[in-house]
Amino acid sequence: MEPTPKLPPTVVLVEATPGYPILEIRHPQCFGRLALHGAHVMEWQPVSADAPVLYLSPDALLQPGKAIRGGIPICWPWFNAHPSDSSLPSHGFARTHFWELEAAEEDESGVTISLRFRSGDLAAYLDVYFGEWLEIALETTNLGDEPLPLSGALHTYLAISSIAQVQVDGLSGDQYLDTVGDRTERVQSGLVYFDREVDRIYENDSSALLVDSGYERVIVVEKEGSPSTVVWNPWVDKAKNLSDLPDEAYRDFVCIEAAISNDRAIILAPGGSHVLSTTLRVEDH
Numbered sequence: 338m339e340p341t342p343k344l345p346p347t348v349v350l351v352e353a354t355p356g357y358p359i360l361e362i363r364h365p366q367c368f369g370r371l372a373l374h375g376a377h378v379m380e381w382q383p384v385s386a387d388a389p390v391l392y393l394s395p396d397a398l399l400q401p402g403k404a405i406r407g408g409i410p411i412c413w414p415w416f417n418a419h420p421s422d423s424s425l426p427s428h429g430f431a432r433t434h435f436w437e438l439e440a441a442e443e444d445e446s447g448v449t450i451s452l453r454f455r456s457g458d459l460a461a462y463l464d465v466y467f468g469e470w471l472e473i474a475l476e477t478t479n480l481g482d483e484p485l486p487l488s489g490a491l492h493t494y495l496a497i498s499s500i501a502q503v504q505v506d507g508l509s510g511d512q513y514l515d516t517v518g519d520r521t522e523r524v525q526s527g528l529v530y531f532d533r534e535v536d537r538i539y540e541n542d543s544s545a546l547l548v549d550s551g552y553e554r555v556i557v558v559e560k561e562g563s564p565s566t567v568v569w570n571p572w573v574d575k576a577k578n579l580s581d582l583p584d585e586a587y588r589d590f591v592c593i594e595a596a597i598s599n600d601r602a603i604i605l606a607p608g609g610s611h612v613l614s615t616t617l618r619v620e621d622h
């Protein structure tokens with residue numbers, strides 16, 4: 338599969354396997370990789386960061402039809418199980434299909450890659466900016482004649498020094514649905530710690546901070562158009578059940594997802610659009 342747009346000098350097309358193109362970004366401000374399959378940001382590291390910002394599983398499958406474990410999967414046009422049809426794939430179609438490359442542009446601050454994908458009457462247009470910060474903006478437009486629900490997530494896997502040395506700040510006081518065991522509504526008090534499986538949907542439309550005392554850094558996760566923030570770590574047992582993740586890898590990442598949960602789905606009127614976006618920045622701690 339050859340992308341049609343001309344690539345700037347800082348963007349190179351490589352193939353993980355024949356027919357599985359990956360754009361590699363080698364810019365003075367950052368290194369990055371994006372798979373056209375899933376429009377999936379696999380890696381991003383600004384030059385100012387000493388370690389990768391995104392976690393990518395060493396066992397990730399780079400195969401058509403398989404979601405990549407790590408980086409930033411695009412969950413679209415729904416989040417998790419489909420709300421009414423359990424035969425449909427978890428997290429929607431976008432992460433298991435090739436997207437069309439629309440444009441790749443560079444300037445002195447970074448690189449912007451634009452891609453498109455369509456599912457029925459819903460059209461997705463994605464802009465990814467790789468620079469000193471990373472920004473993903475996913476615009477969805479309803480091209481049909483009927484209102485359509487939209488949910489989903491920018492399912493960001495953040496690389497960490499060690500699970501015992503990180504906490505999430507910025508969610509205190511927020512209501513959340515704890516989906517581990519019996520689904521229970523709770524209110525966050527203080528920081529989020531990781532000493533067990535964590536799978537929570539917070540009612541939060543602003544930013545969260547991943548504080549990492551091992552790497553002495555904070556990753557700021559900003560977002561817009563997202564009424565829910567999902568925080569996930571699979572912990573020991575779930576990690577063992579994920580064949581594309583090493584058993585011990587639950588120690589190496591936390592997901593902070595700019596989400597639209599199914600119970601807060603956005604109803605897109607005919608011709609209407611919605612932009613879901615997230616920005617990652619690395620700061621000293």
Ligand SMILES: O=P(O)(O)OC[C@H]1O[C@H](O)[C@H](O)[C@@H](O)[C@@H]1O
Pocket residue numbers: 404417427428536537567568569592594
């Ligand atoms: O294994 P996946 O389909 O990629 O899903 C990975 C995870 O995504 C989200 O974080 C959900 O809240 C979790 O319940 C789910 O386990």
